[in-house]
Amino acid sequence: MRHGSVGHLMKKPAKIRRVLITGVTGSGGSYLAEHILKHERGVEVHGLSRWRSTTQNLDTVSDRVNLHECDLLDFSSVLASLKEARPDAIFHLAAHANVRASFRTPDSVLNNNILGTSHLLEAVRLLKMNPIIQVCSTSEVYGQVDPKDVPIVESAPMRPVSPYAVSKTAQDMLGWAYFRSYGMKVIRTRMFTYLNPRRTDLFATSFARQVARIELGMQKVLLHGNLDSVRTFIDVRDAVRAYWDAVLYCEPGEVYNIGGVTTMTVGDCLKRLQAMSRKKIPTRVNPNLLRPADVTLQIPSVNKFIRATGWKPRYNFDDSLAALLDHWRRETRKDKAAAAA
The missing domain is CATH 3.90.25.10 (UDP-galactose 4-epimerase, domain 1)
Structure with a gap:
């Protein structure tokens, strides 16, 4: 077994051979695909992509990513893609993620992010699959933080103040509901501010x-x-490595903050x-x-995540x-x- 940086004895890592990344052509999903293909030998990478999505972010790995044409708002395409990919782990990153724009188009953001997550989780349940599912949430769910709650731990109140943050809070809680109701292996992570060259709205x-x-x-x-x-900052390369460590070592049903130190x-x-x-x-x-x-x-406390994984920013x-x-x-x-x- 691997030891965390604080001496915690970590659980034996999950065996992952096939992964599915929703939002694989986006900024975070593409970095995650690159990380897995570069560092995790023998892992097959599948991704969901809408017909109108550009694959420019995947230029360096496009020949090694198995793309499935899928819109998370179209339930039949979600079912078909899951049957084809047969993943051991799912990284759910797909979302309308522009906070400022969510005030202008709240219905679109809420519908896309909440219904898409519901379709994904329900499709996994109906197909009787048993992958590890990481719902990749955000520190925006904590909203306007009371100074007494800093650094923010996972049990801090969620006070979302944008339609985007409300949609991510709903995603987060859907993940919890499917774990609690059906025993699905859902892990929730809440990412704090990251430096990501491909995400132009940041x-x-x-x-x-x-x-x-x-x-x-x-x-x-x-x-x-x-x-x-x-804000507390993390490099996107450290962030996607943390996503990978989460599916290996974190406990289903739990939620973990991920963030940097600056x-x-x-x-x-x-x-x-x-x-x-x-x-x-x-x-x-x-x-x-x-x-x-x-x-x-x-400003996050990431102690819980470090204890579970031994991860630290590089x-x-x-x-x-x-x-x-x-x-x-x-x-x-x-x-x-x-x-x-």
């Missing part, structure tokens, strides 16, 4: 992209929303990027980027932020060259 990614555009003369001023929110305001994150820039970066608040209700004090914040900026410098050069062609 504030850090937006900042890095705008810095790169200003450096190349394609934009004059960096636009931002609320800079006062306090905490600062959104504004301080922006200042770090400005310091890395090759040019002065003027900034201005854009009222359209302000949410009707925002969250702060997103990438430090400054290296992750530099990698994020370098990614968008490369992408911006491509955009500028394409515009000039």
